[in-house]
Amino acid sequence: MTGVSGLIGSAVVRLLEHDHEIVKVGRRDGDDVVLDLSDESTWDRADFPQIDALVHCAGVVDEDIRDHADLAWKKAVGGANRLVDAALHAGARHLVYISSAHVYGPLVGRVDESRASNPVSDYAIAHYATEQIFRRRASDQVRVSALRPCAVFGLLPDPERFRRWSLVPFAFPRDAVSGGEIRIRSSGEQRRNFVGNDDIARVVARWLGEDGQGWSVLNPIGLLDASIAEVAQICAEEAESVTGRPCQVFRGGPDVDPPEPLRYESTASYERGSQSFRATTRDLLRLLNGGA
Template sequence: MTQTVLISGANGYFGGIACQYFASQGWQVLKASRQPTADLVIDLDQPALLAQQRISTSVDLFIHAAAAHEVTCREQPYRSIGQNVAGTRAALEFCLHNAIPRFVYLSTFHVFGHPQGVVDETCQPQPVNDYGLSHLQAEDYVRLYCRQQGLQGLVVRPSNFFGIPADVDRCHRWTLTPLAFCREAVEQGQIVLRTPGYQQRNFIAVYDLCAAIAAAVEQIERYPLLHVAGPETISIRELAQRVQQAMHHLGRSIELIMPEGEPSPPQFTYTSRYLDQVYLPGQQIDAFLSDFCRMLSQRLVSV
């Protein structure tokens, strides 16, 4: 039988791609967002209203991806804390009142702050800012509702993700490095790094992240917490060089402006004790960089 998923933040970067993915896998997809045309209109600034809402359609899974991102948390901390923490509690209440049995919370590896060594699901989070702390507090609410209310919950902590936005015109996540570098290369003909760029980052395709979620919810009681890391860990410097190569294949030369500096040893490895039992991410970032640079170049010409 066709399963139904309700995705909050459906007009956001992750949410838009997730809606595409789950629809492609045969799920009935319902969208929750601020947009008046959404299947469920929600406003995380008014969490009590979300908790009280009712939906007439039977829903099998709620993916809660609506949240204040790192920039908003830095610029509007008090509002962001309310959205991330109270908003998640309201989403959990909504699930209880609407008999939605499974709940996935999209958290972040930033709950670890400045991690060291091997970082898996057994490591103790130590957030260093409102973004990481509010996500960790939201995670605690998921665990609380699982213990006390019988909800089946899954907390997912992805690494840095990439993917072509479902709606480029409405994309508000240009601070994400893969997106920012591609746009800077296409529009400015250069990529400027503020540091030597030797810091390492792990990258996961949003489609791989969605596939991991879909697989994990089928055995949700076994995996209440899941780190989702991609197959590649590269430096910011190397990412810029790969964008330069993607542009070269499109027939354009771009300049890389990168301060000199000595390479630093890797500080941590982001990994999972359980992911290989659930799903093996395989999408490489190079294909995304080529496709996205091509798309942005075509859009620039057509303007």
């Protein structure tokens, strides 16, 4: 596994380590295989033990592209390519990559696994490139899948190291605690499917336990379908309950062309997730409020 200390990776580890031996791949000294996917020189000392599967949770994020675009592309293409080669050489016959719904392109209308890929942003293109690195290894002997969650939320394993505070499920609670207000730059009418990190972990575990072959795409579907404005209201309500202080929500002007509402769905037989956005947000707010 890569990305074991991240939002999604940490949840996958918590679930899988009860029944599986996890080989942690990353840049920290305590990892079982220490390497940097964006630095090919670190591969000289990387030694993979025999493994059955690779779960890659360390894909490129917006902050990677914003801060070091050249390293981000090395990670998304060269690093992913070497990682998959090493995993296959070590015996892996199941490969799963945590990608992004943004690979589909504009998130409007009905979006399921039958929607053609249309990555537009650098972030989406980087994820699509990594997907293709994985996909080309699919065969009747190697089973490969890309998971495309929409908007991910969850408790933070290490808030001090977390970088993605611009994401709605984290930005809104932090702003509510620090300033007593949540500001939405747009009208807030855009809809998203909010899926918990524990729900994504359960999809990974189920996929690893199934038989099959070849390539597939999976949309992990969360319990909450809501607009950005509705999510802001939930965060404000929970912030008032946790802090005892009022929290106001401010919305931007109306969109020139209101987006067609998103219906993020899956054609797979996997059940919708059960992780509560409201309960998880309440726990995050308590953490941000000093653990009170």
